[in-house]
Amino acid sequence: MVDNADVVLDAVVDAIVTIDAAGQILTVNRAALQMFGYTESQIMGQPLVVLMPEPYRSAHEAYVERYMAGGDAGIIGIGRELVAQRKDGSTFPIYLAVSEIQAEDGVYFVGIIRDLSEQKHAQDILLEQRDHLAQVGRLSTMGEMTASIAHEINQPLTAISMYAQACIRLLERPQPNSDKVLEAVRKLNDQSLRAGAVIERIQRFVQNAGGQREVVDLNALLLDLQHLVVGDARLHGVELVYDMTPRNPMVFCDPVQIQQVGLNLIRNAIDAMYEIECINGREIKVISTVLEDGGQPCAQVLVVDCGPGVAVEDAPMIFSAFHTTKSDGMGMGLSICRSIIEEHGGELSFRNNEGAGACFYFQIPLGHQDE
Ligand SMILES: Nc1ncnc2c1ncn2[C@@H]1O[C@H](COP(=O)(O)OP(=O)(O)OP(=O)(O)O)[C@@H](O)[C@H]1O
Ligand SMILES: [Mg+2]
Secondary structure, three states, rough: OOOOHHHHHHHHEEEEEEOOOOOOEEEEEEHHHHHHHHHHHHHHOOOOOHHOOHHHHHHHHHHHHHHHHOOOOOOEOOOOOEEEEOOOOOOOOEEEEEEEEEEEOOEEEEEEEEHHHHHHHHHHHHHHHHHHHHHHHHHHHHHHHHHHHHHHHHHHHHHHHHHHHHHHHHHHOOOOOOOOHHHHHHHHHHHHEEEHHHHHHHHHHHHHOOOOOOOHHHHHHHHHHHHHHHHHHHHHOOOEEEEOOOOOEEEOOHHHHHHHHHHHHHHHHHHHHOOOOOOOEEEEEEEEEEEEOOOEEEEEEEEEEEOOOOOOOOOOOOOOOOOOOOOOOOOOOHHHHHHHHHHOOOEEEEEOOOOOEEEEEEEEOOOOOOO
C-alpha cells in the first residue's frame, strides 16, 4: 500500500507506523526504527502495543477494541501525549496521532509519533529556571531579613557601647561615683536584655511561630521607651515630650515589636532634627489618642518632630526597604515598622506638619485576644 511513498516516509523525522485492523505493525519508516531501536524485521508483524509501556499498553488495547466495536473513537483522529517504550525498555514522551485509512482490502491505521523528549527537556529547563528565579526571590527576602536583623540589633548594641564607655569614664575618675556607675550598668543590662528579646523575636519569626502577643497598655509601652532613648536623645540635644491619652488604650500586640516601631520612629525624628542642628526646636512629641469615629476603635500613636520634614521627591519611597537619604542609614527602619504595624492589623503613615517637621503616626485596633 505504501511502497511508492517509502522515500518520502523515510525522510520524515516523525515515526510513521501503519497497522492493520488487528493492531499488527505493517510498515515502519526509518525514523520509527531509530526512535524505537528495532530493525525492520524485528518489528514487522508485532502488535503496535510493544511500542508502549504499561499502563498505556492496556489502555491502548482497550481503545482499539472499543473502536473496532464501533464505539468511542478514542485516540483515532485526535492526537494525544503518551509515553512510548524503546526496545531496550527505556521510555520517552511522545505525541501520537492516529488516523484511519479505508483501503480496498480493509481498514488500516496510520500512527504518526513525535518524540517529545527534547521538548520536555526544554520545558524541564524552563521549570528549573523558574524554580531558580523563585529561589533568587527568596534570597532577596533573606537579604532584607538579614538587613532588618542588623538594623534592630544595632540600636541596643550602640546603646550598650555608649553605656559601657560611660562606665569606663566614670570609673577612670579618681573618686568614681558608684551610684552613677550603677545606673549606667543597669541601663547596659536593660539594653542587652532588649537585644536578646529582639533576637528571640527574630528566631520566632524564622520558625514561623508568630509573635508572642498579649494585651498591654499602649501608654505604658510608649513611656517605657524613654529609658531606651534617653541617652541617644541627650547626645543629640533633643528632648522627648509625652502627651498620653488618659484612657490607657489596651491593645493586643507583641510589645517588643510595637516598642521597636516607636523606637525607630523616634530615632528617625532625632536624626532629622540633628541634621538641621535643631534650628526649629528640640522637642519630639510622642502622642497617644483613641480614635472611635467609624469602624473599629483604634489607638493612635503620633511621633511629631521639628526636623526638615520629608522632601516631596522622597515621599513615595521612604517606606521601601533600603531607601535612605542618610550616609550611614540602611533604609530599613520604616519598612520594618510598616510590616510590623500591618501584621497587627493597623496602618503606618506620615504627613509633614503645617509648621516645621514631620509627623509619623500609626493606628492599631483596640481589643483583646478573644475579639
Ligand atoms: N522624621 C523624619 N523626617 C524627615 N525624613 C524622614 C523622617 N523619618 C524618615 N525620613 C526619611 O525616610 C528615609 C527612610 O527612613 P528609614 O528609617 O526607613 O531608614 P533610615 O533611617 O534612612 O536608615 P535606618 O535603616 O538606619 O533606619 C530616611 O532616610 C529619611 O530620608
Ligand atoms: Mg531609620
